[in-house]
Amino acid sequence: MAGRQGYDVVVDVDAEGDLGHTDLHDDLEFHDSTFDQPTSNNRNKPLPPSQQSPFLNQQTSSRGGAQSISRRYLWSLAFYQQFFDVDTSAILLRCRAALFPRQNFLDVLDGNPDLYGPFWIATTVVFILFMTGTISAYLAQKGKGHFAYDFELLGGAAGLVYGYTLVIPLGLWAVLKWFGSESANLMECWALYGYGNLIWIPVALVSWSPLSILNYAFVGVGFALSAVFLFRNLYPVVSATDAKTSRILLVVVIALHAGLAIAIKILFFAHQSPAAKGGSAGGAPDPIGDSERAGDAVAMLLGF
Template sequence: MTNNGYDVVVDVDDDGDLGHTDLTPDLEFHQSNYNADTASGKIPQSSNRGGSSSFFPSGGPSSSGGDSSSGGKRYLWSFDFYAQFFDVDTAEVTRRCWAALFPKAMFLDVLEGNPDLYGPFWITTTVVLILFLSSTIAQYFARAKGVPYSYDFGLLSGAAGLMYGYTAFIPVALWGVLKWYGSESANLLECLCLYGYANLIWVPVAIASASPITILNYVFVGVGFGVSAMFLLRNLYPVVSATDAKTAKVLLIIMIALHAGLALAIKILFFAHGSPVAKDDGKKPDAMF
């Protein structure tokens, strides 16, 4: 018979035994729920969900209304992705606020690997409102006697642009520069968290700076600058020093210069009589510095 070029080879021993063919003892059958899962519409999932990064956690998929504790992926367009950055309670935020105002330990140690954006957002929002109210009160008492005062909501937009812009863009820029120079310890969320909690000192400073006494305003703003600058330097120095010595020195100088610019902007724009942010109606007295 023709085999189309193929030869069949069968190994037969002298007694005609084809060899061991009883495979029954080597077989083991297990129960499978594949048919049940298929009938119910479920798709079998693998238990290996991969690793996760410090800023973009990964895992199985989840919808915006799903349970984030199940280890699902959190997509940028889902609510769960942003909810993880606000996963703190009131007691924890209060503890972090005290640690920012009265630092005893490193603030990054206080965070315990769980930086948040809840505290920074509401602290910065509070600073914006207090700056508007305090500067409005200061200008009200500084107006000429008998001149009616009209509220200027340009102060509110100016405070929002200054504080939100500084708190958002400066940490992002710092993080980008550190990553460019190869710093492995730089974390964007921690940078945003540090700058947000550093703004807390401006709340009492803004309240106290409603005083019409100019020299006291300078003292209050100077104290706010010193406390917040030391807070940032203490916690960011280990991260910045991961770069070479020259780069670290330049970055620290730029950080201090930008923070000093913020303090001066707060003093001149909001607590100098006749603020440049406010509209000049020609009825207010000249600015006093």
């Protein structure tokens, strides 16, 4: 108490002299802690960064995993299965829309292009071109000597049809992407060209006539119908580029399609074409004799 000498202690006392209940030990109770449970007031509050780290780590790790999964998925059959998942009614509807176009074919696809129809249409065109080209070659031979099948004609038909259906849409899509078109879709381009080949099936079935002018007329009609089909459906997509580029692309598309029609006529339905081996170099065809040999050629192809 030596350090407190010279000081007075002052105590302030309530005037009534009642300090209230001061025994704090009677109201002490233990309660469960709610620190680990989110309350209704802080449910929508963002969590601190320390608590967000597991989610961020999961997102970051899944990003790299998703890329590797997508790479594997791209090279798997399951990736391409979705483009063959169509029913018969959808295929028939699209074939009818290709032969009798009343609306934009891309609207008929409705964002769900398929490769099933284009594949089988192209395959059918290949075999019909081979069959009718063989008949045309038989007619050009005029019955001289033994007639042999030319399977190079089958390979030529496959290379022409499959190559045109695969490469031209791919190149068109790449050019459109190069010029900044956002509406270009590779699968839609393949579907458009694939279903556009449907017109060549009836054309090939009637173009093996010995009358060359009639064959030219059939191939010309097929070219006109399919060119209008391509022009009508590609114009909205190509127009996404500038005016000059769109005109050039449309001209190139029609020119390449004309090249396909000319190749079909010369390689498969011309009596003096490279497909007609053993044909005479000149002279007018004999319609009566060729008509008789046409029946023999059909019977030969059908195995009668």
